[in-house]
Amino acid sequence: MKDFFKYLTAGEEDKSWGLFLNVAGYFQAKGNQLYPPIKHPTGYHFNWDNGRILQEFQINYITEGNGILETNAGKFPVKAGSIFIIQPGVWHRYKPNNKTGWKEHYIGFAGEMGNQFLAHPLFSSHQPILNVGIREEIIDTYFKIFDLVHEEKPGFQQIASGLIVKLLGYLISFEKQKEFTGKRIASIIEDARFKIRQNVEKQLEMEQIAKDYNIGYSYFRKMFKNYTGVSPHKYHLELKIMRAKELLLATDKSVKEISYDLGFQSIHYFSRLFKNKVGKSPTDLRK
Secondary structure (H helix, E strand, O other), X not given: OOOEEEEOOOOHHHHXXXXXXXXXXXXXXXXXXXXXXXXXXXXXXXXXXOOEEOOOEEEEEEEEEOEEEEEOOEEEEEOOOEEEEEOOOOEEEEEEOOOOOEEEEEEEEEOHHHHHHOOOXXXXXXXXXXXXXXXXXXXXXXXXXXXXXXXXOOOHHHHHHHHHHHHHHHHHHHHXXXXXXXXXXXXXXXXXXHHHHHOOOOOOXXXXXXXXXXXXXXXXXXXXXXXXXXXXXXXXXHHHHHHHHHHHHHOOOOHHXXXXXXXXOOHHHHHHHHHHHHOOOHHHHHO
């Protein structure tokens, strides 16, 4: 891939969308080469002595070589497979190793949605490096953004914003997976999820499920929530509500019958819970 960079002008419609791209580029820094190239405009160019402060987010993905990133939070080693995230208003500087150089893919963006997504604890300015490895999903996302930037067809900013969100989603997903990769608990949770789905209409004792796998319930609950985002009890309950919606819309069963079929002991409790979760009572949803 050839070196390139492109700075973009976002219109009012793009900005009101909530997330817009300012810059995208790819650069292969060779060993003992001046870095960064001096052809970048004022506001983006920097030198090692002074560093710089941006008024946007930048996500840089290094796929070859190694180097260093320095911010107010400290110095961080960068290697192939590293992603570093620059926050607005944070002083920083970075450079490749003189011997190895590096290959970098980068995007810069801003907007209210960017502020919201990058407020996630994973993207803390105190730990700006994520070592995700060489991931085809990430490289493909960058390439798709680059294609959009090259052509600049109407609406490209909106499509690019979706790809930025997708990229951030990948980063969170990869980080979550680290906790479970190669561990027995991952297969236990998958098996437990299947068991809960297969028995959605029954009264399940989650403590007994944990016991069946010879693990403590507190550990099972914690890891289940880390894996799925909800506790085992809430996971089971959400499935019951989903199943209730299906039965209300696709069958002629009464609300009382559906409540009984799904293991609720009281139709009043079922109706109150359903309205709290869905925003409408079972009867109103059916109407």
